[in-house]
Amino acid sequence: MIRVEGLSVRLGQAQVVDGLDFAVSAGESLALWGQNGAGKTTVIRALLGLVPFSGQVVLAGHQMPGEGRAARAHVGYVPQQLAYYEDMSALGLLRYLAALRAAPHGEPQALLAQVGLADHSAKAVGALSGGMKQRLALAAALLGDPPILLLDEPTASLDAGARSELTALIAGLRAAGKTLLVTTHRLAEVSALADRVLVMEGGRVRASCGAQELEAVLGLPARLHLRASGDMNQAVALLRAEGFTAQVNGRGLQVEAVPGRRAAPVVLLLAAGFAVDDIQIEEGP
Amino acid sequence: MTPLGVVRLVARKEVRDALRSRWFQLYAAGFAILALALSRLSLGEATGGGLAGFGRTAASLVNLVLLTVPLMGLTLGAGSLAGERERGTLATLLAQPVTRTEVLVGKYLGLGLALGAALAAGFGLAAVFIALGGGGAAAGAYGLLLGLALLLALAMLALGLVISAAARRTTAATGAALFTWLGLVFLGDLGLMGTALTMRLPVATLLLLAVLNPIEAYRIAAIQAITGSVDVLGPAGAYAARTLGDALMPALAGMLVLWTVVPLSVALLIFNRRSIV
Known part of the structure; x- marks a missing residue:
């Protein structure tokens, strides 16, 4: 056409x-x-x-x-x-x-x-x-x-x-x-x-x-800002163990998102018993 | 939609837009008021009324046309394409199943009709006063004057469209139109007089150079229409009458038509090749 x-x-x-x-x-x-x-x-x-x-x-x-x-x-x-x-x-x-x-x-x-x-x-x-x-x-x-x-x-x-x-x-x-x-x-x-x-x-x-x-x-860089409940240091350790780049950020977590697998950190945290209350995605370098 | 149908639609919209435009309303009202005022003044001063009154009124109208009609035609034409290009509406229009030639011709005809209506209104109001003053016998000459003014308006409109097709911005187009108007109305005349004096031009060359300016062609044709001769122009007029005789009026009208056809072709050429954005 x-x-x-x-x-x-x-x-x-x-x-x-x-x-x-x-x-x-x-x-x-x-x-x-x-x-x-x-x-x-x-x-x-x-x-x-x-x-x-x-x-x-x-x-x-x-x-x-x-x-x-x-x-x-x-x-x-x-x-x-x-x-x-x-x-x-x-x-x-x-x-x-x-x-x-x-x-x-x-x-x-x-x-x-x-x-x-x-x-x-x-x-x-x-x-x-x-x-x-x-x-x-x-x-x-x-x-x-x-x-x-x-x-x-x-x-x-x-x-x-x-x-x-x-x-x-x-x-x-x-x-x-x-x-x-x-x-x-x-x-x-x-x-x-x-x-x-x-x-x-x-x-x-x-x-x-x-x-x-x-x-x-x-392969656009993006960061997930998660507001979660529980021991944030333990959550960071869990994410790092699965290969994610993560750090504690104020009351929540900041995780470098992998293109095509942005939901994976949330799924991982929920499965480990953490409560994820809010998510923000920040795109761009 | 056929090409003629597109031309008709675009022309109709152009007439509608022109009639709603403040500039056009100002031009039309100004022309009508001045035509009315001049005819009243001329008839009031004319002692004999009748044909003498017609002559004075017609001469005043010709001077009014010489100044205002080129200005109206040039600026309206110049603003047309450039304005739409700047507002982005030209791209919207040309994204439809239409050709640029159809759009340009439609715009030209629409603006031409609007200008013609404004001229007819001005001339019509003046005609009422001439008829009341007993100058009704010169209706043919008066009609010829109106026809010549229309030809001048169409020529200036075509020239305005050349400027509009070439200009990137409306302000640049309007500026160029004003310079062209100044050049044709004032500088062309002065330049020709200066050249004639310093270079001692032969009368044939002088006449040719004069009628190459569409405004001069209109002036000479109008004088012929009012007085029936161009003797008032001196040796150049006598030469024109001797060499062209009865063909003088068609030749001058032909010059105005040429000033319409050539610029319109140039405008089409530019418009068909240029980027719209």
């Missing part, structure tokens, strides 16, 4: 994407994972023909940028930074975009209801909250029922509640058979939304793996 060969994008003096190859089959979901500046957003923009690129991009059988008009009819896009006509109403905006996509007349209202915005259809886009705007963006991306969705950091600007709502909505679309290309730097989003992951760094693919293997592939 999406085929990319030797995709390179140069913006000014910077080589933002450098010889990228990947393919996404129909109904599959691929995540582009990487830190800010890795080139994920530029890949999406190149796929849409918004930035000049070299290499081959084929969307739903249409070569970009030459067949851009036909290709984009098969693609829905949720941008990272939402930029809509703020003075239009939510329904007015969807009607305008629906007309451009030649979508059925009643689709805007139906999609507003699907994303939970039916009661806000008359509100100006500028008056909607961040979470509502993001859901509106998803509704806009679904106009014309495109088989491919390009989602650029779809939950980046949302609070935890709105994030989990939107993730559930997108997971539903994935289950319904849409082909997804999602950019993200959130591990939780990758496992919820993607089948496969390309890890990007400096505009190139550093690794490719299944969504569930990402944490292990990245």
Whole structure:
């Protein structure tokens, strides 16, 4: 459904994407994972023909940028930074975009209801909250029922509640058979939304793996902060004996987490009779 | 959606946006008020009324058009693409199944319609006063003046779109539009006069250089429309009348059309090649 060969994008003096190859089959979901500046957003923009690129991009059988008009009819896009006509109403905006996509007349209202915005259809886009705007963006991306969705950091600007709502909505679309290309730097989003992951760094693919293997592939350092009851020195000794790096930290423990086995220290402590009351995970070096 | 359908949709939205824009409302209201004031003033001063009154009012309107219409066209055009690019809405629009050519043509037509409506309103108000003053017999010439003003507006709008397609920021586009306006309205005229005096240009060259400036082409065409001749321009006018005769008006209108087609093509070329973000 999406085929990319030797995709390179140069913006000014910077080589933002450098010889990228990947393919996404129909109904599959691929995540582009990487830190800010890795080139994920530029890949999406190149796929849409918004930035000049070299290499081959084929969307739903249409070569970009030459067949851009036909290709984009098969693609829905949720941008990272939402930029809509703020003075239009939510329904007015969807009607305008629906007309451009030649979508059925009643689709805007139906999609507003699907994303939970039916009661806000008359509100100006500028008056909607961040979470509502993001859901509106998803509704806009679904106009014309495109088989491919390009989602650029779809939950980046949302609070935890709105994030989990939107993730559930997108997971539903994935289950319904849409082909997804999602950019993200959130591990939780990758496992919820993607089948496969390309890890990007400096505009190139550093690794490719299944969504569930990402944490292990990245080997990201993380620390567990456990608040437990009992003799903490004994708990530290127990953990060290099992190969964990652990130390007493105030009223609790700090344990270096092993990617893919973060729950293991907790299981070990519980089995040894310690009461673990609270857990915090601190990611990053 | 067919290409024409996309152009129509984008144009309709552009008209809606222009009519809601404070800048456009200010321009349109300013033009209408000035046109009204000038026509009242001119008719009040005209002793004979009738055709004499028409001539004075029309001359005042031409001077108003020479100053304000290029400013309106250039700044509206310059703000169009650059503004949307800066706000990010251009990327949203171009992520739809549309081509950049359709979007640019739609924007051009929409802004052109809005500008045309503003001009028609101003000219219409002045026409009421001319008709009341007994100048109704010159309706044809007045219509021609309006048509020429529309051509000038469309040419300036196209030039504004070139600036907009090339500029990275709205402020830069607006600044460039203002410099272009100054250059065409004031510096072009002064530069031509200075060049003619110092280099003793032949009259044919002088005329050609003059009409290469779309604003001068409009001025000469407007004089021809009001008085029926361009003798008032001196030797250059006499030369134009002698060599072009009846073809003078079509030639000048053609120059304005050329000033529309060429910049619009350049704007398309730039817009189709540039990054949107």
